[in-house]
Amino acid sequence: MxxxxxxxVLELAVDNVRRDGGPFAALVVKDxxxxxxxxxxxxxxxxxxxxxxxxxxxxxxxxxGEFQLTGCDVYTSCEPCPMCLGALYWARPxxxxxxxxxxxxxxxxxxDTFIYNEMRVPHQERQIPMFQVKDEEAKRPFExxxxxxxxxxx
Numbered sequence: 554m555x556x557x558x559x560x561x562v563l564e565l566a567v568d569n570v571r572r573d574g575g576p577f578a579a580l581v582v583k584d585x586x587x588x589x590x591x592x593x594x595x596x597x598x599x600x601x602x603x604x605x606x607x608x609x610x611x612x613x614x615x616x617x618g619e620f621q622l623t624g625c626d627v628y629t630s631c632e633p634c635p636m637c638l639g640a641l642y643w644a645r646p647x648x649x650x651x652x653x654x655x656x657x658x659x660x661x662x663x664x665d666t667f668i669y670n671e672m673r674v675p676h677q678e679r680q681i682p683m684f685q686v687k688d689e690e691a692k693r694p695f696e697x698x699x700x701x702x703x704x705x706x707x
Contacts, residue, residue, distance in 0.1 A: 554650050558582060558628045563652060565592055566605070566630035573597065576661065577605040580628040581613035581646070588625070589613035605629065606637035610644050620705070622646040631658050634665045635672070643707075 558580055565578035575593030582588065591609030595601055606629055614620055622644045631653040633641055641649055655665060667680070676683040698704060 554626075554648075555582075555585070555628075558587070559650070559652060561587070562628045562630050565590060569593060569605075575605075575663075576630070578630045579605040579609035581609050581622060582626045582628065583613075583617075583622075583624060588616050602636065604634065604637050606633055607640055610640055614644070620644075626650065631655070634658075634663075635668045 562578050562580050565580070566576050569578055569592035570576045574597055575595055577593040579591045580587050580589070581591075589609045589612035591605045591607070591612060593605045594603035594608060597603075606627065609627065610622065613622055613625065617625075623646075625646045626648045627641060627644075627646045627650070629637075629649065629651045632651045632655045633649065634655070658664070659666065671679050676685065
């Protein structure tokens with residue numbers, strides 16, 4: 554953990570607020586070098602997935618030419634939300650360092666507690682009801698994937 558990178562990610566978050574963005578930023582670091590940065594762009598791009606970590610992961614993967622962040626560390630100004638946490642697990646960095654907590658974000662109006670709670674609720678009883686549609690070919694895409702000799706390992 555590099556304290557100067559903590560300061561850098563916090564400054565990036567503050568700068569983003571000053572440019573009418575959200576108060577979140579992230580850095581992806583490989584071998585001590587920042588290879589990608591990201592700041593919250595949700596309102597600027599009208600993209601609800603444009604969280605700082607997602608933006609940084611996308612850029613780092615582009616730079617690396619890989620879909621995983623093997624050997625990288627991620628620094629974030631705040632504890633990742635459920636979406637970003639999922640993306641980080643898929644990206645597989647070595648470490649994630651965060652500064653503020655989800656409670657700090659909640660106190661500023663960014664409360665994702667309901668998402669954690671929704672994951673425990675049966676699909677049809679969620680705030681956005683979800684329904685599984687049964688189809689005899691539901692597993693066909695996975696069967697096709699398993700047959701593929703040159704498939705990428707996730």
